Amino acid sequence: MNIREHCLNALIMVEKDNAYSNLVVKEYINKYSFTTEDKGLFTNIVYGVVSHKKYLLFVLAKYIKRPHKQPFWLKNLLLLSVYQLLFLDIPHFAVVSEGVKIAKKRGGLTKGNFVNGVLRNVIRDKEKGIDIPKSNFGKYISIKYSFPEWMVEEFGKLFKDSIELESFCNSLNKPVPLTLRVNTLRISIEEFISKLKDLGIESDLSPICKNGILLEPKTPVSKIEDFLNSGLCVIQDQSSIRAVEILGPKKGEKVLDMCAAPGGKSTYIAQLMENHGEILSCDIHIHKLKLIEEAAEKLGINIITTMLLDGTEGVKQLGKEKFDKILLDAPCSGLGVISSKPDIKWNKKREDIKEIVKIQWKLLQNAGELLKVNGTLVYSTCTLTKEENEEIITNFLQTYPQFKLEEEIRLYPHIHKCHGFYVAKLKKLR
Numbered sequence: 001m002n003i004r005e006h007c008l009n010a011l012i013m014v015e016k017d018n019a020y021s022n023l024v025v026k027e028y029i030n031k032y033s034f035t036t037e038d039k040g041l042f043t044n045i046v047y048g049v050v051s052h053k054k055y056l057l058f059v060l061a062k063y064i065k066r067p068h069k070q071p072f073w074l075k076n077l078l079l080l081s082v083y084q085l086l087f088l089d090i091p092h093f094a095v096v097s098e099g100v101k102i103a104k105k106r107g108g109l110t111k112g113n114f115v116n117g118v119l120r121n122v123i124r125d126k127e128k129g130i131d132i133p134k135s136n137f138g139k140y141i142s143i144k145y146s147f148p149e150w151m152v153e154e155f156g157k158l159f160k161d162s163i164e165l166e167s168f169c170n171s172l173n174k175p176v177p178l179t180l181r182v183n184t185l186r187i188s189i190e191e192f193i194s195k196l197k198d199l200g201i202e203s204d205l206s207p208i209c210k211n212g213i214l215l216e217p218k219t220p221v222s223k224i225e226d227f228l229n230s231g232l233c234v235i236q237d238q239s240s241i242r243a244v245e246i247l248g249p250k251k252g253e254k255v256l257d258m259c260a261a262p263g264g265k266s267t268y269i270a271q272l273m274e275n276h277g278e279i280l281s282c283d284i285h286i287h288k289l290k291l292i293e294e295a296a297e298k299l300g301i302n303i304i305t306t307m308l309l310d311g312t313e314g315v316k317q318l319g320k321e322k323f324d325k326i327l328l329d330a331p332c333s334g335l336g337v338i339s340s341k342p343d344i345k346w347n348k349k350r351e352d353i354k355e356i357v358k359i360q361w362k363l364l365q366n367a368g369e370l371l372k373v374n375g376t377l378v379y380s381t382c383t384l385t386k387e388e389n390e391e392i393i394t395n396f397l398q399t400y401p402q403f404k405l406e407e408e409i410r411l412y413p414h415i416h417k418c419h420g421f422y423v424a425k426l427k428k429l430r
């Protein structure tokens, strides 16, 4: 089976079984021994089609009636072929001939001719330029960058300037740079950079966090596999690293990570505490606790204890005023990580936000009570709606005046080259 057929099967799986594209991609890469080049193409096509689906369907609708009503295999074959024609630097004849070959195999000569006709029309119109009506700017952005209109409306509340809104939406469709957090419990940053150099990998220090290193674009993860396996570093976005630095955990403290799995931030808390003190890392899903334990072991950390906990009832289980510092990295709508999980575009609904906010509010109330006086609470999310961020924090500060806001930041992919992220640092005064 050739690589495009694998792409087609993977895309059908994503659509038919409602599977997450990142998990499907991982499953295929583990199951089949793709070449490095095929791995790259496979990942690019699957993510690309999911991410740009609305635009691709818009283009297809120019040539066929109700493209979304076509059988799964035919629709996805057209989507992946049109994606290659419009977004990738692959010779058109190769895309057409591969597409037609698969169509003939699955649907006979008629379907082969049909696919051939559609793709040739797309190639002809690509040269003229594909027109999207601009009379409604929100709608235009939602088609051009493939977002539901409600998401564009939410983003519009963040950027009044239409050029910035467009640049932001564009950047959410592009992968963030591969960022590593150096495990300074095992190696210094300088030594690590020199090890990378020995492998011919250039890197830059992160401009927004202390122990983060940005690798040159397209560095294959396989090149740093040994460093990851031996716990010299972990893959972690700059935004997550920064959130923990804002918490500022110190040696000897007692810290709660309330929603901790898979443990990326817990292990960095331990690193900043130089592996001295106590960290309680909780999560509501028992199977995820193992991930935290495995991560800690790999990095040489032994101050983390894991616990199954529904943080919305945290005080009931743990009692009041127990921790010097608390990280509440809350479950959220995830709009800031769309570049890594494009399915979020299509799976999240505006109505979901209200339900998520209710949980975030209960988590925050519990975190507030669990914190000692003079303690620090960091609330963070990888999403961008005001409701889940500034609004919930403002509401919290009004309801609980014993807390003071010390720092509040937003990080954006088009500015900071990382995931979209929000962090608020609160101090308990009495």
Ligand SMILES: C[S@@+](CC[C@H](N)C(=O)[O-])C[C@H]1O[C@@H](n2cnc3c(N)ncnc32)[C@H](O)[C@@H]1O
Residues within 6 Å of the ligand: 240, 258, 259, 260, 261, 262, 263, 264, 265, 266, 282, 283, 284, 285, 288, 309, 310, 311, 312, 329, 330, 331, 332
């Ligand atoms: C944003 S993720 C945390 C990522 C983690 N802090 C890290 O850096 O690796 C949110 C986590 O909250 C957990 N969660 C959701 N609802 C929860 C609840 N009521 N109590 C505790 N954990 C919860 C989810 O299982 C998920 O693992």
